[in-house]
Amino acid sequence: MAGKSGRTIAHVPEKSVKKTLLCWESMLVVLFIFINIFGQGISPNYQASNVLREMPRYLAEMFLMLPMAYLLVLGEIDISVGATVCLSATMACMVCNTGAPFIVVILTALAVGTACGLLNGIILTKFTELPPMIVTLGTQIMFRGIAEITLGSGGSVSLQNTEGFRAISGRVGGLIPYVFFVLLIFAVIFTVVLAKTTFGRSMYAIGTNRQAAYYSGVPVQKYRLIVYTVMGTMAGLCALFLTAYLYGANTTTGNGFEMDAIAMAVFGGIASTGGKGRLIGGIISGFVIICLRVALGLINMNPQLILIILGILLILAVMLPNVSAQIGQMRKKAMKK
Amino acid sequence: MSEYILELKGITKIFPGVKALNNVQFQLKKGEVHALMGENGAGKSTFIKVITGVHKAEEGEMFLNGEKVDFKGPKDAQAAGIAAVYQHPTSYPDLSVAENIFMGHEIKKNGIMQWKQMNEEADKLLAQLDADFKSTAEMGTLSVAQQQMVEIAKALSTNARIIILDEPTAALTNNESEKLYRIVDKLREEEVSIIFISHRFEDMYRLATRVTVFRDSQYIGTYDVDGITNADLIKAMVGREIKDLFPKPEVQIGAELLKIEGLSRTGFYKGVSFSVHAGEIVGLTGLVGAGRTEVVESVCGITRAKEGKVFLEGKEIHVKKPADAMNLGIILLPEDRQRTGLILNWGLGRNVTLPTMGKYARMGFTDDKKERGVAKDLLESVDTKAVTIFDPASSLSGGNQQKVVVAKALGQKMKVVIMDEPTKGVDVGAKAEIYQIMGDLAKQGYGIILISSEMPEILGMSDRVVVMCNGKVTGELKRGEATQEKILELAMEKSKREEEGR
Structure with a gap:
């Protein structure tokens, strides 16, 4: 049936080069280039080889950023992941020290992480009224508790056999760490799924208006459960690569990782209120933060001072859209007058 | 002064x-x-x-x-x-x-x-x-x-x-x-x-x-x-004359589509039975709080009924979530457009294809181009006042938002469309247009349940009126025999009787 008034509605998207250049992701690319120039300016040691050597610890955190971005898009959060990393790493080290084959170690890390994520997911999908922040705060304390009991009085475990972990911490051409490539593959998968699939679109729908999504037939609870579980699995993966760098685990392993992951995603333009942002932004912002940390680390800046700088940057980043909107409005008003 | x-x-x-x-x-x-x-x-x-x-x-x-x-x-x-x-x-x-x-x-x-x-x-x-x-x-x-x-x-x-x-x-x-x-x-x-x-x-x-x-x-x-x-x-x-506010077309009523039998949910409704035929508009009315919305929410899987059976074309169905209902061909257009009907800050096109995007997708990948075409056609078919399909839903008036909600239902082959207060907060011009769409749907063989508290609307559009009171069906009236007084009597019957009993 055709419209009675014969009114037509345009359906071809406008492509605007100006808009693409002015989007937040483009800003981040500029910032990334700027940070690299800045790094070389402040330290003669800021070279590709050094940066790549310093990177693996931070790259491991990026594994958390990917599913964390999904959770933020869903309008949710998981602050237990740092503890999940700790528990996974601990268990992986313990299993490794029993002399088990390395594949079993890998599976242990992933299984423990998945189990933790699944637990969060089950609690939150069975009792849908509970706030994710509080539930995952509870499981965070719990997971760390289990890890500490497992670690015993010493509070740490060291790898007795580092062979397997050394294999995964290798470098292509002695330069680029394997973890970089693994991360790249996951980053592409996560980005494409969010941007191009019905699952991704559903996540935006849930994050923007969970009720409307449910009424439209989106399996809200199933998708939430999946994302929380994947969050756990990725925490297991993070734990593996982190262990390959640290050769052990202790009670502080993974401390604050959840906040780093959230910061990377939010800095990348993924709103914590849900339904907004693209993963590409989170990935670029992750590299911006990593390069800044490496650069400041190379000039031996006090780590606490680095944290303060990162904190300020994050607040500026979330303030920027507000400020620019206000400037836009002021400009419009001025033009009218 | x-x-x-x-x-x-x-x-x-x-x-x-x-x-x-x-x-x-x-x-x-x-x-x-x-x-x-x-x-x-x-x-x-x-x-x-x-x-x-x-x-x-x-x-x-x-x-x-x-x-x-x-x-x-x-x-x-x-x-x-x-x-x-x-x-x-x-x-x-x-x-x-x-x-x-x-x-x-x-x-x-x-x-x-x-x-x-x-x-x-x-x-x-x-x-x-x-x-x-x-x-x-x-x-x-x-x-x-x-x-x-x-x-x-x-x-x-x-x-x-x-x-x-x-x-x-x-x-x-x-x-x-x-x-x-x-x-x-x-x-x-x-x-x-x-x-x-x-x-x-x-x-x-x-x-x-x-x-x-x-x-x-x-x-x-x-x-x-x-x-x-x-x-x-x-x-x-x-700014113009509206000749016929209720353009109810003459439709040959077909086979039974949806049949509800003895549906109960503790504290909400009890022993509710009624049916809808192809091409029929069934008005479901009663005072606010009579349990009308709650019944259809259970039919569509938003909540679960405790007892009772629901049949679609003679076969018993078990709906557990809205997606099940939609797959079977039953869709609920909820009363609260802003909260449950639409994602307000999304574009119209995205809203329209949200329930059906899986149909156009290949291996889970969305087909944006096809979706845009479908959305355009659907939005035009209900005559939405919009410039592009990328306009946010929040930019439309209540009546046009309701049209977008209807367009959502049209993207898939539906059998039963349930409209909960479709003209609430809609102005008089857009109301007539929504009734027109409702009539068109009936002509195409859809079975329609119209939930409404507005008497003229129920009387003007329904082939049959089912009246509920305090969670129970208190009566059914055919188009010819339904009057405002009769409906009101049924709608308040139970509460009166209960008051006397006290």
């Missing part, structure tokens, strides 16, 4: 990009009930906000008792004795009625709250309004009608001389509306002046002495209610 307690002249209010009010005027006499009518988007709400000091007009003057006033904010308007009561009361559900009434102007002695005094004062105000609840009741436990009463009491507690009621009856049943009418009558006797905004003609005829019409941000005219006909008023509001 001026004849008018409130007079506005040449008011112009500009929002970025639009003139929300263009040189409008308004005069309110002392002790008068003055209706303000117009389609959605005509500028009524903006106008009210100018009066209450929420918005500041770019141009124009406002006189209170003949003196020029210039409100800097809502506080000034309140101090001048102007109060507004909105359709959805903006209250604090966890606080008591008295706390709500005195919020912002508490009675204090040396900085200490005088709760006893406030409770007494509140009870006095409530008694004045014939309220059936106490000042200590928790706000959240009250019905919408009772909450509105609290809002009115709040207005009175600030000694308001001008009270603005913004679509107060939209969420009320007929009984509750009648009670509100009586309150308004009482206020009028006390020489309180009232501005009344409503889409319902009954409200206007029952209450107002004069009516002012806005259209497209402009002042159209002020008329005596006694001297204007329905048709003239509609013409003034819409």
Whole structure:
């Protein structure tokens, strides 16, 4: 049936080069280039080889950023992941020290992480009224508790056999760490799924208006459960690569990782209120933060001072859209007058 | 002294990009009930906000008792004795009625709250309004009608001389509306002046002495209610004549599509049975709270029924979630467009294809181009007033939002379409268009369940009327035999009987 008034509605998207250049992701690319120039300016040691050597610890955190971005898009959060990393790493080290084959170690890390994520997911999908922040705060304390009991009085475990972990911490051409490539593959998968699939679109729908999504037939609870579980699995993966760098685990392993992951995603333009942002932004912002940390680390800046700088940057980043909107409005008003 | 307690002249209010009010005027006499009518988007709400000091007009003057006033904010308007009561009361559900009434102007002695005094004062105000609840009741436990009463009491507690009621009856049943009418009558006797905004003609005829019409941000005219006909008023509001408000087509009614048998959910409804045939529009009516929405929500898998069976084309179905219902061909277009019907800040196209994107996708990857084409066709087929499919849903008027909700249902082959209050908050022009779409769907062989509290709509569109009361079906009336009186009788039957039994 055709419209009675014969009114037509345009359906071809406008492509605007100006808009693409002015989007937040483009800003981040500029910032990334700027940070690299800045790094070389402040330290003669800021070279590709050094940066790549310093990177693996931070790259491991990026594994958390990917599913964390999904959770933020869903309008949710998981602050237990740092503890999940700790528990996974601990268990992986313990299993490794029993002399088990390395594949079993890998599976242990992933299984423990998945189990933790699944637990969060089950609690939150069975009792849908509970706030994710509080539930995952509870499981965070719990997971760390289990890890500490497992670690015993010493509070740490060291790898007795580092062979397997050394294999995964290798470098292509002695330069680029394997973890970089693994991360790249996951980053592409996560980005494409969010941007191009019905699952991704559903996540935006849930994050923007969970009720409307449910009424439209989106399996809200199933998708939430999946994302929380994947969050756990990725925490297991993070734990593996982190262990390959640290050769052990202790009670502080993974401390604050959840906040780093959230910061990377939010800095990348993924709103914590849900339904907004693209993963590409989170990935670029992750590299911006990593390069800044490496650069400041190379000039031996006090780590606490680095944290303060990162904190300020994050607040500026979330303030920027507000400020620019206000400037836009002021400009419009001025033009009218 | 001026004849008018409130007079506005040449008011112009500009929002970025639009003139929300263009040189409008308004005069309110002392002790008068003055209706303000117009389609959605005509500028009524903006106008009210100018009066209450929420918005500041770019141009124009406002006189209170003949003196020029210039409100800097809502506080000034309140101090001048102007109060507004909105359709959805903006209250604090966890606080008591008295706390709500005195919020912002508490009675204090040396900085200490005088709760006893406030409770007494509140009870006095409530008694004045014939309220059936106490000042200590928790706000959240009250019905919408009772909450509105609290809002009115709040207005009175600030000694308001001008009270603005913004679509107060939209969420009320007929009984509750009648009670509100009586309150308004009482206020009028006390020489309180009232501005009344409503889409319902009954409200206007029952209450107002004069009516002012806005259209497209402009002042159209002020008329005596006694001297204007329905048709003239509609013409003034819409700018064109609407010949047939209920374009119900003659449709050959086909086979039975949906059959509900003895459906029960503890505390909500009990033993509900009725059926819908192809090409049939079944009006499901009753007072608000009769359990109509709850029944169809269970049919569509939003909640689960405890007992009973649902059949689709003779086969029993077990729906656990909305997606199941949709796969079977049953879709619910929910009452609350803003909360459950649409994702307001998404574009129209995305909204329309949200339930069906899986159909166009390949291996889980969305086909954006195809979706855009489908969305365009569907939105055009229901004649949505929009420029592009990328316009956010929030930019449309209520009536057009409802059309988008309908378009969502049309993207897939449906058998039964359930519309819950499809014309709530929709202006008269768009209402006719929605009825037209409903008729078209019936012609195409859809079975339609129309839930509505609006009597003319139920009578005008339904082939059969199912009436519910207190969670039970109290009667079924055919198109020919249904009258307003019969429906009302059935809708209130149970409650009456129960009262007698007590």
